[in-house]
Amino acid sequence: MTSLDDNSKEKLRSVSVDLNNDASLVIDIPDALCERDMVKFTVHTKTTLSSFQKPDFSVPRQHEDFIWLHDTLVETEEYAGLIIPPAPPKPDFESPREKMHKLGEGEASMTKEEYAKMKQELEAEYLAVFKKTVQVHEVFLQRLSSHPVLSKDRNFQIFLEYDQDLSVRRKNAKEMFGGFFKNMVKSADEVLISGIKEVDDFFEQEKTFLLDYFSKIKDSTAKAEKMTRSHKNIADDYIHISATLNAICAEDSVGVEIRGLLEGRVASDQELKLTELLRYYMRDIQAAKDLLYRRARALANYENSNKALDKARLKSRDIPQAEEHQQQCLQKFDRLSESAKKELTSFKGRRVMAFKKNLVEMAELEIKHAKVSLTAHPIKHTV
Amino acid sequence: MTDTAREPPPLHTDFHEVEDGEDLFPESPAAQQPQPASLPALDISTNSNGPKQDSLMDDDPEDLFAGATEEVSLDSPERDVLLSDGPSPAITPITPPTSVIAPRIGHAHDDMFTHSSFDEIEEEEGGDSFDVHISVSDPEKVGDGMNAYMAYKVSTKTSLSVFKQRDFSVKRRFSDFLGLHSKLASKYLHIGYIVPPAPEKSIVGMTKVKVGKEDQSSNEFVEKRRSALERYLMRTVKHPILLKDPDVLQFLENSELPRAVNTQALSSAGILRMVNKAADAVNKMTIKMNESDAWFEEKQQHFENLDVQLRKLHASVESLVCHRKELSVNTAQFAKSAAMLGNSEDHTALSRALSQLAEVEEKIDQLHQDQANADFYLFSELLGDYVRLITAVKGVFDHRIKTWQKWQDSQVLLLKKREAEAKLQFTNKPDKLQQAKDEIKELEGKVQQGERDFEQISKIIRKEVGRFEKERVKDFKTIIVKYLESLVQTQQQLIKYWEAFLPEAKAIS
Numbered sequence: 091m092t093s094l095d096d097n098s099k100e101k102l103r104s105v106s107v108d109l110n111n112d113a114s115l116v117i118d119i120p121d122a123l124c125e126r127d128m129v130k131f132t133v134h135t136k137t138t139l140s141s142f143q144k145p146d147f148s149v150p151r152q153h154e155d156f157i158w159l160h161d162t163l164v165e166t167e168e169y170a171g172l173i174i175p176p177a178p179p180k181p182d183f184e185s186p187r188e189k190m191h192k193l194g195e196g197e198a199s200m201t202k203e204e205y206a207k208m209k210q211e212l213e214a215e216y217l218a219v220f221k222k223t224v225q226v227h228e229v230f231l232q233r234l235s236s237h238p239v240l241s242k243d244r245n246f247q248i249f250l251e252y253d254q255d256l257s258v259r260r261k262n263a264k265e266m267f268g269g270f271f272k273n274m275v276k277s278a279d280e281v282l283i284s285g286i287k288e289v290d291d292f293f294e295q296e297k298t299f300l301l302d303y304f305s306k307i308k309d310s311t312a313k314a315e316k317m318t319r320s321h322k323n324i325a326d327d328y329i330h331i332s333a334t335l336n337a338i339c340a341e342d343s344v345g346v347e348i349r350g351l352l353e354g355r356v357a358s359d360q361e362l363k364l365t366e367l368l369r370y371y372m373r374d375i376q377a378a379k380d381l382l383y384r385r386a387r388a389l390a391n392y393e394n395s396n397k398a399l400d401k402a403r404l405k406s407r408d409i410p411q412a413e414e415h416q417q418q419c420l421q422k423f424d425r426l427s428e429s430a431k432k433e434l435t436s437f438k439g440r441r442v443m444a445f446k447k448n449l450v451e452m453a454e455l456e457i458k459h460a461k462v463s464l465t466a467h468p469i470k471h472t473v
Numbered sequence: 474m475t476d477t478a479r480e481p482p483p484l485h486t487d488f489h490e491v492e493d494g495e496d497l498f499p500e501s502p503a504a505q506q507p508q509p510a511s512l513p514a515l516d517i518s519t520n521s522n523g524p525k526q527d528s529l530m531d532d533d534p535e536d537l538f539a540g541a542t543e544e545v546s547l548d549s550p551e552r553d554v555l556l557s558d559g560p561s562p563a564i565t566p567i568t569p570p571t572s573v574i575a576p577r578i579g580h581a582h583d584d585m586f587t588h589s590s591f592d593e594i595e596e597e598e599g600g601d602s603f604d605v606h607i608s609v610s611d612p613e614k615v616g617d618g619m620n621a622y623m624a625y626k627v628s629t630k631t632s633l634s635v636f637k638q639r640d641f642s643v644k645r646r647f648s649d650f651l652g653l654h655s656k657l658a659s660k661y662l663h664i665g666y667i668v669p670p671a672p673e674k675s676i677v678g679m680t681k682v683k684v685g686k687e688d689q690s691s692n693e694f695v696e697k698r699r700s701a702l703e704r705y706l707m708r709t710v711k712h713p714i715l716l717k718d719p720d721v722l723q724f725l726e727n728s729e730l731p732r733a734v735n736t737q738a739l740s741s742a743g744i745l746r747m748v749n750k751a752a753d754a755v756n757k758m759t760i761k762m763n764e765s766d767a768w769f770e771e772k773q774q775h776f777e778n779l780d781v782q783l784r785k786l787h788a789s790v791e792s793l794v795c796h797r798k799e800l801s802v803n804t805a806q807f808a809k810s811a812a813m814l815g816n817s818e819d820h821t822a823l824s825r826a827l828s829q830l831a832e833v834e835e836k837i838d839q840l841h842q843d844q845a846n847a848d849f850y851l852f853s854e855l856l857g858d859y860v861r862l863i864t865a866v867k868g869v870f871d872h873r874i875k876t877w878q879k880w881q882d883s884q885v886l887l888l889k890k891r892e893a894e895a896k897l898q899f900t901n902k903p904d905k906l907q908q909a910k911d912e913i914k915e916l917e918g919k920v921q922q923g924e925r926d927f928e929q930i931s932k933i934i935r936k937e938v939g940r941f942e943k944e945r946v947k948d949f950k951t952i953i954v955k956y957l958e959s960l961v962q963t964q965q966q967l968i969k970y971w972e973a974f975l976p977e978a979k980a981i982s
Contacts, residue, residue: 299819306814313807320800327793334786335953338779442820446981449826453978456971460964 114138115235117250119228120148124220129153129181131227135250141242142251153180155249155256156227162245163234170384170422171429172240173437175233176373181223186216204333211329215322218362226370290427296434297382304375311368318365363455367448371441378437385426392419605631605710607725609703612695614682615646621683622646625699627706629725635717637726647672647679649730650702656720657709662865663872665933667941668715669708670861672701700850704858711944762874766931772938773870780863787856794853797845801838808834822981829977833970840963847959855952859945866941873930880923887916
């Protein structure tokens, strides 16, 4: 069982801001348990809303439950005009697990001190991955709870409250197949969205911006990840080096002890912050793009309905239905556009704030670490 | 002969094979070999010397005696087993024997020759407070195609009297360095002196340079080699004995040097070397020595451990260099990506902040590159040098074992001959008996010689190891401190960069 204290949670929450401001519905994940491949989250809700049965309750949830909730929201017609918060990624312990395995194999070739240090580093990495996944799941729920519309969603409530296993409601194979199909349709949407003639300047700008920004941020995320990995490699090298140096110096009884040469913590905190920020917003922007797709589809539908109406008028057949259909499409489109505009504007504000907070924290951490490493005496003379 | 050796001026003293470079193969000492008659000569010289107080050497006359054995042993058959460059010690143009000493007299080399004891040379050197500085610079490509080579300028600045000038330079090529090393190795290794190994050949590296590829990697290769050559020379002159070796002096001073062809891998000498090395390896496995001296056993174990540790450390540092270079590349790529992101960003303040971030990362990338160079040149190359040095040390220990083996062999042979002689006593073959007696006499001499050689090499190794370890610990401490200083500098720079960035980040609204 790993629990996170408030302090560390506060630090983790830099990715998204302005959450949990509304005391009427406060959600957090105070606990999580890691079993093999599965992580069990304890979702804790405190609420003053009467729509819930109890004011304070917790339920256990799995990652798949979160995915179910996300997909359900995406498929809900009413929310077509909203940016649905991106689904949290699957917990990935592959990397530290693999490293742990390799470490076990190489144990014989290392000194005890070295092995202990490497193990420590790995455990820290494991813990970091764990914390990250808890945070990302928590943020997802908090985005929902702070959204005026989504927080009232029935499925959301079930998710929070239902004290039985949710698996019955989760995707079965058929639905998963349906999901796959949906993704294919989406890529067709990409073509659609670029082909559509945009009537509204705002959306035109947003579209251009989001498409471009998405590809850039995707690239930055990948590069940031590479940087983090290089830092980790260097940290590992330093562990080996200080261990071997100490062994040599001990033999010499020269009394020089090289202590923890610096780089280790650097990787775990700073670059991870940056990488996490970029990764999160990459997904968020994808969600925004999805909104644009839906709107584009609505626009296409509207235009199609216009064409259908014209055809009907030409043929003098089914005109009332065609008119009605066209009206519906127009209304839908207008509603969508209006809500989309609101969403995208607030999204931008949120994004800028999150970037600011994260960049400031990252810079401060870098400075703090560099200063700490300067004062911590790397060499201890004992003679 | 012994007479000449008796007479003052003590210029002639047969001690230091170093100063007696030209005396190496003169007739007189060779003739001394079978007789202990050489002893008296040394006694006299002893008296003519100054105080023998020297911490490095035991103060018994035996040591001075040692001088004779040193040069004598140079004639001994075991020399052949070594990295023999053939008659190379004789190649030193100064060669012809005793008479040559005369022209030298007028020289600054004088001081060296008038002090006929090992001790005094050490003292003099101490007094000069080791003031030799060698730098290798200005690599220049000479010639074209596959016959091309790099010429390096070797500059020496010194105030030591052993040199003719204070500030001078010569041009040398890589094979010259190898030639120097092989001469020194053949002269000193088998006696127990730890001769610093020369930098390694690299066919691939050199070929690229020859072919004329003017790119990053061949520049790096030349720089790596230049630095290695410099370290090699500095280490060689730091050795008190090697510093005064005529080959070394000639290398540093003479404008022209005979081409050392025997250093080529595919020459006959090269192949002979390889064969000898293989023979040595086999011998090492089969000789089992009764180690009476715990010190040697302990030290041998110590060097084995050190070897393992250094290799491991070297591998880790090489990995560090590699990863640091990767980090540098990745940081540069990220910087570019962040810049593009900043350009895409439509919020002005955030856009500016992102561009600043990109700039910071670019600067950090440069930092990483510099750090990687420090990693490499300070740390990694030093470790590589020491890995090779330890191999030389282990080689010297092996020579001791070989010397012991020789001694044992002649003892065994003596025993056999004695037995044979005893048997012959009962037969009536007077001439055969006499022959046996003569042989025994000779063998007795050999046995004594063997014992002396063994003790000599043991003594020298003790001293050398002491000196080596002192140097090593000093070297390591210096390098580690320097390296950590470079790390500290990097951290300080990082702080500066991030502190400059922070207000930009805070300014986003």
